[in-house]
Amino acid sequence: MAQNGSSRTLTVRDCRLEDAGTVTARAGGTATSARLHVREMELLFLRRLQDMRVEEGQDVCFEVETGRVGAAGAVRWVRGGEPLPHDSRLSMAQDGHVYRLFIRGVVLADQGTYGCESHHDRTLARLSVRRECPILS
Numbered sequence: 001m002a003q004n005g006s007s008r009t010l011t012v013r014d015c016r017l018e019d020a021g022t023v024t025a026r027a028g029g030t031a032t033s034a035r036l037h038v039r040e041m042e043l044l045f046l047r048r049l050q051d052m053r054v055e056e057g058q059d060v061c062f063e064v065e066t067g068r069v070g071a072a073g074a075v076r077w078v079r080g081g082e083p084l085p086h087d088s089r090l091s092m093a094q095d096g097h098v099y100r101l102f103i104r105g106v107v108l109a110d111q112g113t114y115g116c117e118s119h120h121d122r123t124l125a126r127l128s129v130r131r132e133c134p135i136l137s
Contacts, residue, residue: 012036043070043118046097049125054106055132062101064116064123069096077101078115103127 002009008027012019020038024031047065054060066075077084077092084090089104103110108129115124 040119041068042120043068043074044121045116045118045123048123049114049116051126051128053128053130055130056107057132058106060103060106060110060127062103062114062116062125062127064099066097066099066118070094070118075099075116075118078117080112081115 002011008025010023010025015038017038017040020036022033023036024033044067045064046067047063049062049064052060052062062077064075072094079085084101091102091104093100093102099116101114101116106127106129108131111127111129113124113126115122
């Protein structure tokens with residue numbers, strides 16, 4: 001809090017979502033209140049998804065980078081616009097600003113459009129899978 005003559009200023013540093021609410025100041029027998037609204041900082045993708053072409057059986061890693069570190073669950077991965085199915089070959093990881101989707105042992109059925117979404121942005125990429133051609137002798 002700072003004072004300049006008869007005026008006082010309240011500064012909330014490092015404001016967080018949980019700081020939202022009613023702020024009341026009392027001086028003598030007088031009180032005044034104001035509502036503090038806190039808006040979530042946008043989570044935008046700085047490095048977007050890239051299309052990938054792989055052979056069946058290979059491992060794939062889709063990777064994005066955001067402008068800030070998001071909370072757990074701040075981004076979600078989708079395929080064809082739908083949440084990813086539960087599959088032991090799929091795993092997701094976050095390392096600071098970088099989010100990754102791993103697909104182990106890609107099969108033809110994995111082919112499609114994958115996306116990573118936040119509340120404020122989304123990025124899409126196509127996964128193309130080639131069947132490994134057997135060598136004939």
